[in-house]
Amino acid sequence: MMIKVDYANVKVMFDDILFVEGLKDYIKIYTTGKNYVTKSTMKNVEERLPSDTFMRIHKSHIVNIDRIEAFENNHVRIGDSQLPIGGGYKDDFLAFIESKKL
Numbered sequence: 001m002m003i004k005v006d007y008a009n010v011k012v013m014f015d016d017i018l019f020v021e022g023l024k025d026y027i028k029i030y031t032t033g034k035n036y037v038t039k040s041t042m043k044n045v046e047e048r049l050p051s052d053t054f055m056r057i058h059k060s061h062i063v064n065i066d067r068i069e070a071f072e073n074n075h076v077r078i079g080d081s082q083l084p085i086g087g088g089y090k091d092d093f094l095a096f097i098e099s100k101k102l
Contacts, residue, residue, distance in 0.1 A: 001048055003029065003038045010036060014053060018067045018078050020045055022060040030081070057093050058086035071097065 002009050016031040022042040029036045029045075046056055056062045061083045063076060070077045071093075074085045085093055 003036060003040075005036050005038055012036065014050060014064075015066075017049075017054075017064050019064060019081070019083060020049075020054075020062040055093065055096065057089050058084050059088075061086075065096070 001012050001014065003012055004010075012029060012031060016033065018030045018032065020042070021028045021030065023037070025039060025041075026037055027040045027042060027045055029038070042056070042060070042062065046054070046062055049062065053065055054062050055065055057076060063078060063083065067078050068076055069079070071085070074090070076083045076085060076093075
């Protein structure tokens with residue numbers, strides 16, 4: 001996916017994305033190597049990311065499902081980050097996790 005960062009267009013590989021955080025009129029994309037801030041909406045990014053790999057878990061967070069290390073109560077852990085699971089997204093998230101359990 002190509003994103004505009006400052007005056008450059010930067011290629012970000014889907015596999016490298018850990019999660020996306022909404023910041024009003026901007027989004028912050030956390031990757032394995034670097035973080036990027038670009039002007040966009042969460043809805044726009046959510047539509048561009050593949051739905052089989054990414055899931056919205058909060059009004060301000062979209063996570064790469066493959067990068068989730070653990071979850072408990074109302075939080076998901078990816079690396080050193082604890083991300084909240086929003087009430088409106090919790091049922092879908094729990095249904096997804098239940099379908100992946102051994």
